[in-house]
Amino acid sequence: MTTNELVIDVEGLRRTYAGGFEAVRSVSFSVARGELFALLGTNGAGKTSTLELLEGLAEPTDGAVRVLGHDPYRERGKVRPRTGVMLQEGGFQAQLTVLETARMWAGCTSGARPVEEALELVGLGKRGSVRVKQLSGGERRRLDLAMAVLGRPEILFLDEPTTGMDAEGRHDTWELVRELREQGTTVLLTTHYLEEAEELADRLAIMHEGRIAAEGRVDEVVAAHPSRISFELPAGYHLGDLPPLGQLGVTAHQLNGRTVQLTTPELQRAATGLLVWAQGAGLELRGLDVRSASLEEAFLHIAREAKDSSGPEAARRTNTTTREEVAAR
Known part of the structure:
Protein backbone atom coordinates (compact mmCIF):
# COMPACT_ATOMS: atom_id res chain seq x y z
CA MET A 1 0.00 0.00 0.00
CA THR A 2 1.20 3.53 -0.78
CA THR A 3 0.24 6.87 0.68
CA ASN A 4 -1.50 7.65 -2.62
CA GLU A 5 -3.80 4.64 -2.35
CA LEU A 6 -7.45 5.58 -2.67
CA VAL A 7 -9.32 4.16 0.32
CA ILE A 8 -12.65 5.88 -0.47
CA ASP A 9 -13.88 6.02 -4.05
CA VAL A 10 -17.32 7.39 -4.89
CA GLU A 11 -18.68 7.55 -8.44
CA GLY A 12 -22.05 8.92 -9.55
CA LEU A 13 -23.59 8.38 -6.13
CA ARG A 14 -27.35 8.89 -5.78
CA ARG A 15 -29.74 8.43 -2.88
CA THR A 16 -33.50 8.80 -3.22
CA TYR A 17 -35.82 8.48 -0.24
CA ALA A 18 -39.39 7.20 -0.21
CA GLY A 19 -41.61 9.75 -1.85
CA GLY A 20 -39.04 10.55 -4.51
CA PHE A 21 -36.85 13.08 -2.66
CA GLU A 22 -33.33 12.88 -4.10
CA ALA A 23 -30.92 13.76 -1.30
CA VAL A 24 -27.70 12.85 -3.13
CA ARG A 25 -27.45 13.62 -6.84
CA SER A 26 -24.58 12.08 -8.82
CA VAL A 27 -21.80 12.80 -6.34
CA SER A 28 -18.24 11.71 -7.15
CA PHE A 29 -15.04 12.13 -5.12
CA SER A 30 -12.11 10.13 -3.78
CA VAL A 31 -10.04 10.18 -0.60
CA ALA A 32 -6.45 8.99 -0.34
CA ARG A 33 -5.03 7.01 2.56
CA GLY A 34 -4.04 9.28 5.45
CA GLU A 35 -6.01 12.23 4.11
CA LEU A 36 -8.61 14.28 5.97
CA PHE A 37 -11.53 15.15 3.71
CA ALA A 38 -14.34 17.45 4.87
CA LEU A 39 -17.88 17.65 3.53
CA LEU A 40 -19.45 21.08 4.02
CA GLY A 41 -22.90 22.35 3.20
CA THR A 42 -26.01 23.97 4.59
CA ASN A 43 -28.68 21.92 6.35
CA GLY A 44 -30.23 19.51 3.85
CA ALA A 45 -27.27 19.69 1.46
CA GLY A 46 -26.85 15.90 1.55
CA LYS A 47 -23.77 15.55 3.76
CA THR A 48 -25.15 13.01 6.24
CA SER A 49 -27.02 11.12 3.52
CA THR A 50 -23.73 10.74 1.65
CA LEU A 51 -21.82 9.72 4.76
CA GLU A 52 -24.36 7.01 5.63
CA LEU A 53 -23.85 5.42 2.21
CA LEU A 54 -20.07 5.36 2.75
CA GLU A 55 -20.58 3.85 6.20
CA GLY A 56 -22.69 1.06 4.72
CA LEU A 57 -25.80 2.04 6.66
CA ALA A 58 -27.88 2.23 3.48
CA GLU A 59 -27.69 1.08 -0.13
CA PRO A 60 -27.24 3.70 -2.86
CA THR A 61 -30.09 4.23 -5.28
CA ASP A 62 -27.47 4.42 -8.02
CA GLY A 63 -23.73 4.82 -8.44
CA ALA A 64 -20.79 3.03 -6.86
CA VAL A 65 -19.04 3.26 -3.49
CA ARG A 66 -15.80 1.55 -2.56
CA VAL A 67 -14.31 1.75 0.91
CA LEU A 68 -10.99 -0.05 1.33
CA GLY A 69 -11.73 -1.71 -1.99
CA HIS A 70 -15.11 -3.12 -0.94
CA ASP A 71 -18.79 -2.25 -1.21
CA PRO A 72 -19.53 -1.03 2.34
CA TYR A 73 -23.18 -2.14 2.17
CA ARG A 74 -22.91 -5.54 0.46
CA GLU A 75 -19.54 -6.42 1.98
CA ARG A 76 -20.11 -4.88 5.37
CA GLY A 77 -18.27 -7.65 7.20
CA LYS A 78 -15.05 -6.81 5.35
CA VAL A 79 -15.33 -3.06 5.89
CA ARG A 80 -16.89 -2.45 9.30
CA PRO A 81 -14.05 -3.90 11.47
CA ARG A 82 -11.62 -1.50 9.78
CA THR A 83 -13.67 1.68 10.18
CA GLY A 84 -14.82 3.86 13.04
CA VAL A 85 -18.13 5.71 12.88
CA MET A 86 -19.28 8.69 14.91
CA LEU A 87 -22.94 9.37 14.16
CA GLN A 88 -24.76 12.60 14.99
CA GLU A 89 -26.46 10.68 17.83
CA GLY A 90 -24.77 7.74 19.53
CA GLY A 91 -27.92 6.32 21.08
CA PHE A 92 -26.18 4.87 24.15
CA GLN A 93 -28.20 3.44 27.03
CA ALA A 94 -28.87 6.34 29.41
CA GLN A 95 -28.73 4.25 32.60
CA LEU A 96 -25.27 2.81 31.96
CA THR A 97 -22.17 4.56 33.20
CA VAL A 98 -19.52 5.83 30.82
CA LEU A 99 -17.21 2.94 31.73
CA GLU A 100 -19.98 0.34 31.37
CA THR A 101 -20.85 1.75 27.97
CA ALA A 102 -17.24 1.58 26.83
CA ARG A 103 -16.82 -2.01 28.06
CA MET A 104 -20.02 -3.09 26.32
CA TRP A 105 -18.88 -1.42 23.10
CA ALA A 106 -15.41 -2.98 23.38
CA GLY A 107 -17.02 -6.41 23.59
CA CYS A 108 -18.47 -5.84 20.12
CA THR A 109 -15.30 -4.34 18.61
CA SER A 110 -12.48 -6.27 16.95
CA GLY A 111 -9.02 -5.43 18.28
CA ALA A 112 -10.35 -2.84 20.72
CA ARG A 113 -7.86 -0.70 22.58
CA PRO A 114 -8.20 -0.62 26.41
CA VAL A 115 -11.40 1.24 27.28
CA GLU A 116 -9.60 3.41 29.82
CA GLU A 117 -7.20 4.53 27.08
CA ALA A 118 -10.08 5.42 24.74
CA LEU A 119 -11.79 7.47 27.45
CA GLU A 120 -8.56 9.27 28.31
CA LEU A 121 -8.05 10.17 24.65
CA VAL A 122 -11.29 12.17 24.63
CA GLY A 123 -10.99 13.65 28.11
CA LEU A 124 -13.47 11.37 29.88
CA GLY A 125 -10.97 9.43 31.95
CA LYS A 126 -12.35 10.83 35.21
CA ARG A 127 -16.00 10.46 34.20
CA GLY A 128 -16.17 6.68 34.05
CA SER A 129 -18.62 6.34 36.96
CA VAL A 130 -21.05 8.95 35.60
CA ARG A 131 -24.25 7.72 33.95
CA VAL A 132 -24.69 8.61 30.29
CA LYS A 133 -27.88 10.53 31.06
CA GLN A 134 -25.91 12.84 33.37
CA LEU A 135 -23.36 13.84 30.73
CA SER A 136 -23.55 17.24 29.07
CA GLY A 137 -24.16 17.43 25.34
CA GLY A 138 -20.48 18.03 24.70
CA GLU A 139 -19.47 15.09 26.90
CA ARG A 140 -21.84 12.81 25.02
CA ARG A 141 -20.10 13.81 21.79
CA ARG A 142 -16.78 12.95 23.45
CA LEU A 143 -18.18 9.53 24.34
CA ASP A 144 -19.36 9.06 20.76
CA LEU A 145 -15.84 9.84 19.58
CA ALA A 146 -14.26 7.48 22.11
CA MET A 147 -16.37 4.60 20.80
CA ALA A 148 -15.52 5.53 17.20
CA VAL A 149 -11.75 5.27 17.85
CA LEU A 150 -12.00 2.24 20.14
CA GLY A 151 -11.10 -0.22 17.38
CA ARG A 152 -8.07 1.74 16.06
CA PRO A 153 -9.82 2.30 12.71
CA GLU A 154 -8.08 2.74 9.36
CA ILE A 155 -10.87 5.08 8.32
CA LEU A 156 -12.76 7.33 10.72
CA PHE A 157 -16.15 8.78 9.74
CA LEU A 158 -17.10 11.81 11.83
CA ASP A 159 -20.57 13.35 11.42
CA GLU A 160 -20.63 16.79 13.08
CA PRO A 161 -18.08 15.66 15.70
CA THR A 162 -17.88 18.82 17.81
CA THR A 163 -21.53 19.91 17.88
CA GLY A 164 -22.45 20.85 21.45
CA MET A 165 -18.85 21.07 22.65
CA ASP A 166 -17.43 24.17 24.28
CA ALA A 167 -14.37 25.85 22.76
CA GLU A 168 -11.94 23.81 24.87
CA GLY A 169 -13.60 20.53 23.94
CA ARG A 170 -13.61 21.47 20.27
CA HIS A 171 -9.90 22.26 20.24
CA ASP A 172 -9.08 19.09 22.21
CA THR A 173 -11.01 17.09 19.61
CA TRP A 174 -9.11 18.78 16.80
CA GLU A 175 -5.83 17.81 18.43
CA LEU A 176 -6.96 14.18 18.74
CA VAL A 177 -8.06 14.08 15.10
CA ARG A 178 -4.69 15.53 14.05
CA GLU A 179 -2.85 12.87 16.09
CA LEU A 180 -4.91 10.08 14.55
CA ARG A 181 -4.26 11.42 11.08
CA GLU A 182 -0.51 11.64 11.77
CA GLN A 183 -0.66 7.98 12.76
CA GLY A 184 -2.12 7.15 9.33
CA THR A 185 -5.86 7.20 9.96
CA THR A 186 -7.96 8.47 7.05
CA VAL A 187 -10.70 10.83 8.21
CA LEU A 188 -13.89 11.93 6.49
CA LEU A 189 -15.94 14.44 8.43
CA THR A 190 -18.99 16.60 8.00
CA THR A 191 -19.14 19.88 9.84
CA HIS A 192 -21.02 23.16 10.05
CA TYR A 193 -17.98 24.84 11.58
CA LEU A 194 -15.97 26.37 8.74
CA GLU A 195 -13.09 27.06 11.13
CA GLU A 196 -12.99 23.31 11.82
CA ALA A 197 -12.59 22.55 8.13
CA GLU A 198 -9.90 25.22 7.76
CA GLU A 199 -7.99 23.83 10.72
CA LEU A 200 -8.17 20.14 9.84
CA ALA A 201 -8.95 19.40 6.20
CA ASP A 202 -6.43 18.53 3.50
CA ARG A 203 -9.25 18.82 0.98
CA LEU A 204 -12.94 19.57 1.16
CA ALA A 205 -16.11 19.53 -0.88
CA ILE A 206 -18.97 21.97 -0.53
CA MET A 207 -22.35 20.37 -1.16
CA HIS A 208 -25.54 22.12 -2.19
CA GLU A 209 -28.88 20.41 -2.79
CA GLY A 210 -27.28 16.99 -3.10
CA ARG A 211 -24.49 17.96 -5.47
CA ILE A 212 -20.85 18.97 -5.05
CA ALA A 213 -20.62 22.66 -5.90
CA ALA A 214 -16.86 23.01 -5.28
CA GLU A 215 -13.98 20.73 -4.36
CA GLY A 216 -10.26 21.07 -3.68
CA ARG A 217 -7.73 22.06 -1.07
CA VAL A 218 -8.87 24.77 1.32
CA ASP A 219 -6.47 27.31 -0.21
CA GLU A 220 -7.67 26.42 -3.73
CA VAL A 221 -11.32 26.91 -2.84
CA VAL A 222 -10.59 30.20 -1.07
CA ALA A 223 -8.24 31.46 -3.81
CA ALA A 224 -11.00 31.09 -6.37
CA HIS A 225 -12.78 34.01 -4.68
CA SER A 292 -7.98 37.95 1.91
CA ALA A 293 -11.01 35.89 1.03
CA SER A 294 -12.01 33.50 3.81
CA LEU A 295 -13.53 30.04 3.63
CA GLU A 296 -16.72 31.54 5.05
CA GLU A 297 -16.92 34.06 2.22
CA ALA A 298 -16.13 31.38 -0.34
CA PHE A 299 -18.76 29.08 1.19
CA LEU A 300 -21.47 31.74 1.12
CA HIS A 301 -20.57 32.77 -2.42
CA ILE A 302 -20.62 29.17 -3.65
CA ALA A 303 -23.95 28.51 -1.92
CA ARG A 304 -25.50 31.58 -3.55
CA GLU A 305 -23.96 30.74 -6.92
CA ALA A 306 -25.11 27.12 -6.77
CA LYS A 307 -28.62 28.23 -5.86
CA ASP A 308 -28.72 30.45 -8.94
CA SER A 309 -27.34 27.81 -11.29
CA SER A 310 -29.38 24.91 -12.60
CA GLY A 311 -29.05 21.58 -14.31
CA PRO A 312 -26.50 18.76 -14.05
CA GLU A 313 -24.09 20.48 -16.46
CA ALA A 314 -23.30 23.18 -13.88
CA ALA A 315 -22.64 20.53 -11.25
CA ARG A 316 -20.34 18.65 -13.62
CA ARG A 317 -18.32 21.80 -14.35
CA THR A 318 -17.59 22.46 -10.67
CA ASN A 319 -16.99 18.84 -9.64
CA THR A 320 -13.70 18.55 -11.53
CA THR A 321 -11.24 16.72 -9.27
CA THR A 322 -10.59 13.26 -10.69
CA ARG A 323 -9.45 10.11 -8.97
CA GLU A 324 -6.12 10.37 -10.79
CA GLU A 325 -5.60 13.93 -9.50
CA VAL A 326 -6.29 12.83 -5.92
CA ALA A 327 -3.91 9.90 -6.22
CA ALA A 328 -1.20 12.23 -7.50
CA ARG A 329 -1.37 14.44 -4.40
Whole structure:
Protein backbone atom coordinates (compact mmCIF):
# COMPACT_ATOMS: atom_id res chain seq x y z
CA MET A 1 0.00 0.00 0.00
CA THR A 2 1.20 3.53 -0.78
CA THR A 3 0.24 6.87 0.68
CA ASN A 4 -1.50 7.65 -2.62
CA GLU A 5 -3.80 4.64 -2.35
CA LEU A 6 -7.45 5.58 -2.67
CA VAL A 7 -9.32 4.16 0.32
CA ILE A 8 -12.65 5.88 -0.47
CA ASP A 9 -13.88 6.02 -4.05
CA VAL A 10 -17.32 7.39 -4.89
CA GLU A 11 -18.68 7.55 -8.44
CA GLY A 12 -22.05 8.92 -9.55
CA LEU A 13 -23.59 8.38 -6.13
CA ARG A 14 -27.35 8.89 -5.78
CA ARG A 15 -29.74 8.43 -2.88
CA THR A 16 -33.50 8.80 -3.22
CA TYR A 17 -35.82 8.48 -0.24
CA ALA A 18 -39.39 7.20 -0.21
CA GLY A 19 -41.61 9.75 -1.85
CA GLY A 20 -39.04 10.55 -4.51
CA PHE A 21 -36.85 13.08 -2.66
CA GLU A 22 -33.33 12.88 -4.10
CA ALA A 23 -30.92 13.76 -1.30
CA VAL A 24 -27.70 12.85 -3.13
CA ARG A 25 -27.45 13.62 -6.84
CA SER A 26 -24.58 12.08 -8.82
CA VAL A 27 -21.80 12.80 -6.34
CA SER A 28 -18.24 11.71 -7.15
CA PHE A 29 -15.04 12.13 -5.12
CA SER A 30 -12.11 10.13 -3.78
CA VAL A 31 -10.04 10.18 -0.60
CA ALA A 32 -6.45 8.99 -0.34
CA ARG A 33 -5.03 7.01 2.56
CA GLY A 34 -4.04 9.28 5.45
CA GLU A 35 -6.01 12.23 4.11
CA LEU A 36 -8.61 14.28 5.97
CA PHE A 37 -11.53 15.15 3.71
CA ALA A 38 -14.34 17.45 4.87
CA LEU A 39 -17.88 17.65 3.53
CA LEU A 40 -19.45 21.08 4.02
CA GLY A 41 -22.90 22.35 3.20
CA THR A 42 -26.01 23.97 4.59
CA ASN A 43 -28.68 21.92 6.35
CA GLY A 44 -30.23 19.51 3.85
CA ALA A 45 -27.27 19.69 1.46
CA GLY A 46 -26.85 15.90 1.55
CA LYS A 47 -23.77 15.55 3.76
CA THR A 48 -25.15 13.01 6.24
CA SER A 49 -27.02 11.12 3.52
CA THR A 50 -23.73 10.74 1.65
CA LEU A 51 -21.82 9.72 4.76
CA GLU A 52 -24.36 7.01 5.63
CA LEU A 53 -23.85 5.42 2.21
CA LEU A 54 -20.07 5.36 2.75
CA GLU A 55 -20.58 3.85 6.20
CA GLY A 56 -22.69 1.06 4.72
CA LEU A 57 -25.80 2.04 6.66
CA ALA A 58 -27.88 2.23 3.48
CA GLU A 59 -27.69 1.08 -0.13
CA PRO A 60 -27.24 3.70 -2.86
CA THR A 61 -30.09 4.23 -5.28
CA ASP A 62 -27.47 4.42 -8.02
CA GLY A 63 -23.73 4.82 -8.44
CA ALA A 64 -20.79 3.03 -6.86
CA VAL A 65 -19.04 3.26 -3.49
CA ARG A 66 -15.80 1.55 -2.56
CA VAL A 67 -14.31 1.75 0.91
CA LEU A 68 -10.99 -0.05 1.33
CA GLY A 69 -11.73 -1.71 -1.99
CA HIS A 70 -15.11 -3.12 -0.94
CA ASP A 71 -18.79 -2.25 -1.21
CA PRO A 72 -19.53 -1.03 2.34
CA TYR A 73 -23.18 -2.14 2.17
CA ARG A 74 -22.91 -5.54 0.46
CA GLU A 75 -19.54 -6.42 1.98
CA ARG A 76 -20.11 -4.88 5.37
CA GLY A 77 -18.27 -7.65 7.20
CA LYS A 78 -15.05 -6.81 5.35
CA VAL A 79 -15.33 -3.06 5.89
CA ARG A 80 -16.89 -2.45 9.30
CA PRO A 81 -14.05 -3.90 11.47
CA ARG A 82 -11.62 -1.50 9.78
CA THR A 83 -13.67 1.68 10.18
CA GLY A 84 -14.82 3.86 13.04
CA VAL A 85 -18.13 5.71 12.88
CA MET A 86 -19.28 8.69 14.91
CA LEU A 87 -22.94 9.37 14.16
CA GLN A 88 -24.76 12.60 14.99
CA GLU A 89 -26.46 10.68 17.83
CA GLY A 90 -24.77 7.74 19.53
CA GLY A 91 -27.92 6.32 21.08
CA PHE A 92 -26.18 4.87 24.15
CA GLN A 93 -28.20 3.44 27.03
CA ALA A 94 -28.87 6.34 29.41
CA GLN A 95 -28.73 4.25 32.60
CA LEU A 96 -25.27 2.81 31.96
CA THR A 97 -22.17 4.56 33.20
CA VAL A 98 -19.52 5.83 30.82
CA LEU A 99 -17.21 2.94 31.73
CA GLU A 100 -19.98 0.34 31.37
CA THR A 101 -20.85 1.75 27.97
CA ALA A 102 -17.24 1.58 26.83
CA ARG A 103 -16.82 -2.01 28.06
CA MET A 104 -20.02 -3.09 26.32
CA TRP A 105 -18.88 -1.42 23.10
CA ALA A 106 -15.41 -2.98 23.38
CA GLY A 107 -17.02 -6.41 23.59
CA CYS A 108 -18.47 -5.84 20.12
CA THR A 109 -15.30 -4.34 18.61
CA SER A 110 -12.48 -6.27 16.95
CA GLY A 111 -9.02 -5.43 18.28
CA ALA A 112 -10.35 -2.84 20.72
CA ARG A 113 -7.86 -0.70 22.58
CA PRO A 114 -8.20 -0.62 26.41
CA VAL A 115 -11.40 1.24 27.28
CA GLU A 116 -9.60 3.41 29.82
CA GLU A 117 -7.20 4.53 27.08
CA ALA A 118 -10.08 5.42 24.74
CA LEU A 119 -11.79 7.47 27.45
CA GLU A 120 -8.56 9.27 28.31
CA LEU A 121 -8.05 10.17 24.65
CA VAL A 122 -11.29 12.17 24.63
CA GLY A 123 -10.99 13.65 28.11
CA LEU A 124 -13.47 11.37 29.88
CA GLY A 125 -10.97 9.43 31.95
CA LYS A 126 -12.35 10.83 35.21
CA ARG A 127 -16.00 10.46 34.20
CA GLY A 128 -16.17 6.68 34.05
CA SER A 129 -18.62 6.34 36.96
CA VAL A 130 -21.05 8.95 35.60
CA ARG A 131 -24.25 7.72 33.95
CA VAL A 132 -24.69 8.61 30.29
CA LYS A 133 -27.88 10.53 31.06
CA GLN A 134 -25.91 12.84 33.37
CA LEU A 135 -23.36 13.84 30.73
CA SER A 136 -23.55 17.24 29.07
CA GLY A 137 -24.16 17.43 25.34
CA GLY A 138 -20.48 18.03 24.70
CA GLU A 139 -19.47 15.09 26.90
CA ARG A 140 -21.84 12.81 25.02
CA ARG A 141 -20.10 13.81 21.79
CA ARG A 142 -16.78 12.95 23.45
CA LEU A 143 -18.18 9.53 24.34
CA ASP A 144 -19.36 9.06 20.76
CA LEU A 145 -15.84 9.84 19.58
CA ALA A 146 -14.26 7.48 22.11
CA MET A 147 -16.37 4.60 20.80
CA ALA A 148 -15.52 5.53 17.20
CA VAL A 149 -11.75 5.27 17.85
CA LEU A 150 -12.00 2.24 20.14
CA GLY A 151 -11.10 -0.22 17.38
CA ARG A 152 -8.07 1.74 16.06
CA PRO A 153 -9.82 2.30 12.71
CA GLU A 154 -8.08 2.74 9.36
CA ILE A 155 -10.87 5.08 8.32
CA LEU A 156 -12.76 7.33 10.72
CA PHE A 157 -16.15 8.78 9.74
CA LEU A 158 -17.10 11.81 11.83
CA ASP A 159 -20.57 13.35 11.42
CA GLU A 160 -20.63 16.79 13.08
CA PRO A 161 -18.08 15.66 15.70
CA THR A 162 -17.88 18.82 17.81
CA THR A 163 -21.53 19.91 17.88
CA GLY A 164 -22.45 20.85 21.45
CA MET A 165 -18.85 21.07 22.65
CA ASP A 166 -17.43 24.17 24.28
CA ALA A 167 -14.37 25.85 22.76
CA GLU A 168 -11.94 23.81 24.87
CA GLY A 169 -13.60 20.53 23.94
CA ARG A 170 -13.61 21.47 20.27
CA HIS A 171 -9.90 22.26 20.24
CA ASP A 172 -9.08 19.09 22.21
CA THR A 173 -11.01 17.09 19.61
CA TRP A 174 -9.11 18.78 16.80
CA GLU A 175 -5.83 17.81 18.43
CA LEU A 176 -6.96 14.18 18.74
CA VAL A 177 -8.06 14.08 15.10
CA ARG A 178 -4.69 15.53 14.05
CA GLU A 179 -2.85 12.87 16.09
CA LEU A 180 -4.91 10.08 14.55
CA ARG A 181 -4.26 11.42 11.08
CA GLU A 182 -0.51 11.64 11.77
CA GLN A 183 -0.66 7.98 12.76
CA GLY A 184 -2.12 7.15 9.33
CA THR A 185 -5.86 7.20 9.96
CA THR A 186 -7.96 8.47 7.05
CA VAL A 187 -10.70 10.83 8.21
CA LEU A 188 -13.89 11.93 6.49
CA LEU A 189 -15.94 14.44 8.43
CA THR A 190 -18.99 16.60 8.00
CA THR A 191 -19.14 19.88 9.84
CA HIS A 192 -21.02 23.16 10.05
CA TYR A 193 -17.98 24.84 11.58
CA LEU A 194 -15.97 26.37 8.74
CA GLU A 195 -13.09 27.06 11.13
CA GLU A 196 -12.99 23.31 11.82
CA ALA A 197 -12.59 22.55 8.13
CA GLU A 198 -9.90 25.22 7.76
CA GLU A 199 -7.99 23.83 10.72
CA LEU A 200 -8.17 20.14 9.84
CA ALA A 201 -8.95 19.40 6.20
CA ASP A 202 -6.43 18.53 3.50
CA ARG A 203 -9.25 18.82 0.98
CA LEU A 204 -12.94 19.57 1.16
CA ALA A 205 -16.11 19.53 -0.88
CA ILE A 206 -18.97 21.97 -0.53
CA MET A 207 -22.35 20.37 -1.16
CA HIS A 208 -25.54 22.12 -2.19
CA GLU A 209 -28.88 20.41 -2.79
CA GLY A 210 -27.28 16.99 -3.10
CA ARG A 211 -24.49 17.96 -5.47
CA ILE A 212 -20.85 18.97 -5.05
CA ALA A 213 -20.62 22.66 -5.90
CA ALA A 214 -16.86 23.01 -5.28
CA GLU A 215 -13.98 20.73 -4.36
CA GLY A 216 -10.26 21.07 -3.68
CA ARG A 217 -7.73 22.06 -1.07
CA VAL A 218 -8.87 24.77 1.32
CA ASP A 219 -6.47 27.31 -0.21
CA GLU A 220 -7.67 26.42 -3.73
CA VAL A 221 -11.32 26.91 -2.84
CA VAL A 222 -10.59 30.20 -1.07
CA ALA A 223 -8.24 31.46 -3.81
CA ALA A 224 -11.00 31.09 -6.37
CA HIS A 225 -12.78 34.01 -4.68
CA PRO A 226 -11.59 37.61 -4.64
CA SER A 227 -9.94 39.55 -1.83
CA ARG A 228 -10.95 43.05 -0.73
CA ILE A 229 -9.24 46.36 0.01
CA SER A 230 -11.12 49.26 1.57
CA PHE A 231 -10.01 52.72 2.65
CA GLU A 232 -11.20 56.30 2.95
CA LEU A 233 -10.45 58.62 0.04
CA PRO A 234 -8.08 61.40 1.18
CA ALA A 235 -9.59 64.88 1.38
CA GLY A 236 -9.66 66.59 -1.99
CA TYR A 237 -9.22 63.34 -3.93
CA HIS A 238 -11.71 61.51 -6.12
CA LEU A 239 -11.96 57.96 -7.38
CA GLY A 240 -10.48 59.01 -10.72
CA ASP A 241 -7.34 60.23 -8.97
CA LEU A 242 -6.36 56.69 -8.01
CA PRO A 243 -3.90 54.81 -10.22
CA PRO A 244 -5.61 52.85 -13.05
CA LEU A 245 -7.44 50.11 -11.17
CA GLY A 246 -7.15 47.61 -14.01
CA GLN A 247 -3.38 47.89 -13.87
CA LEU A 248 -3.54 47.01 -10.18
CA GLY A 249 -5.49 43.83 -10.90
CA VAL A 250 -8.72 45.26 -9.47
CA THR A 251 -11.79 43.64 -11.02
CA ALA A 252 -14.54 45.66 -9.31
CA HIS A 253 -14.93 48.70 -7.08
CA GLN A 254 -17.57 50.43 -4.98
CA LEU A 255 -17.75 53.94 -3.54
CA ASN A 256 -19.88 54.48 -0.45
CA GLY A 257 -19.59 58.09 0.57
CA ARG A 258 -15.83 58.56 0.95
CA THR A 259 -15.10 54.86 1.47
CA VAL A 260 -13.66 52.92 -1.47
CA GLN A 261 -13.88 49.12 -1.66
CA LEU A 262 -11.80 47.30 -4.24
CA THR A 263 -12.21 43.66 -5.23
CA THR A 264 -9.21 41.78 -6.61
CA PRO A 265 -7.95 38.22 -7.16
CA GLU A 266 -4.36 39.59 -6.88
CA LEU A 267 -4.24 41.02 -3.38
CA GLN A 268 -0.50 41.60 -3.12
CA ARG A 269 -0.29 43.34 -6.50
CA ALA A 270 -3.27 45.60 -5.79
CA ALA A 271 -2.22 46.49 -2.25
CA THR A 272 1.38 47.18 -3.24
CA GLY A 273 0.38 49.42 -6.14
CA LEU A 274 -2.06 51.34 -3.98
CA LEU A 275 0.43 51.88 -1.15
CA VAL A 276 3.23 52.92 -3.52
CA TRP A 277 0.87 55.49 -5.05
CA ALA A 278 -0.16 56.81 -1.60
CA GLN A 279 3.44 57.05 -0.42
CA GLY A 280 4.51 58.86 -3.57
CA ALA A 281 1.69 61.38 -3.09
CA GLY A 282 2.44 61.77 0.63
CA LEU A 283 -1.04 60.51 1.57
CA GLU A 284 -2.38 58.57 4.53
CA LEU A 285 -5.07 56.02 3.63
CA ARG A 286 -7.27 56.13 6.71
CA GLY A 287 -9.35 53.08 7.58
CA LEU A 288 -7.19 50.88 5.36
CA ASP A 289 -8.40 47.27 5.51
CA VAL A 290 -6.68 44.63 3.37
CA ARG A 291 -8.46 41.31 3.62
CA SER A 292 -7.98 37.95 1.91
CA ALA A 293 -11.01 35.89 1.03
CA SER A 294 -12.01 33.50 3.81
CA LEU A 295 -13.53 30.04 3.63
CA GLU A 296 -16.72 31.54 5.05
CA GLU A 297 -16.92 34.06 2.22
CA ALA A 298 -16.13 31.38 -0.34
CA PHE A 299 -18.76 29.08 1.19
CA LEU A 300 -21.47 31.74 1.12
CA HIS A 301 -20.57 32.77 -2.42
CA ILE A 302 -20.62 29.17 -3.65
CA ALA A 303 -23.95 28.51 -1.92
CA ARG A 304 -25.50 31.58 -3.55
CA GLU A 305 -23.96 30.74 -6.92
CA ALA A 306 -25.11 27.12 -6.77
CA LYS A 307 -28.62 28.23 -5.86
CA ASP A 308 -28.72 30.45 -8.94
CA SER A 309 -27.34 27.81 -11.29
CA SER A 310 -29.38 24.91 -12.60
CA GLY A 311 -29.05 21.58 -14.31
CA PRO A 312 -26.50 18.76 -14.05
CA GLU A 313 -24.09 20.48 -16.46
CA ALA A 314 -23.30 23.18 -13.88
CA ALA A 315 -22.64 20.53 -11.25
CA ARG A 316 -20.34 18.65 -13.62
CA ARG A 317 -18.32 21.80 -14.35
CA THR A 318 -17.59 22.46 -10.67
CA ASN A 319 -16.99 18.84 -9.64
CA THR A 320 -13.70 18.55 -11.53
CA THR A 321 -11.24 16.72 -9.27
CA THR A 322 -10.59 13.26 -10.69
CA ARG A 323 -9.45 10.11 -8.97
CA GLU A 324 -6.12 10.37 -10.79
CA GLU A 325 -5.60 13.93 -9.50
CA VAL A 326 -6.29 12.83 -5.92
CA ALA A 327 -3.91 9.90 -6.22
CA ALA A 328 -1.20 12.23 -7.50
CA ARG A 329 -1.37 14.44 -4.40
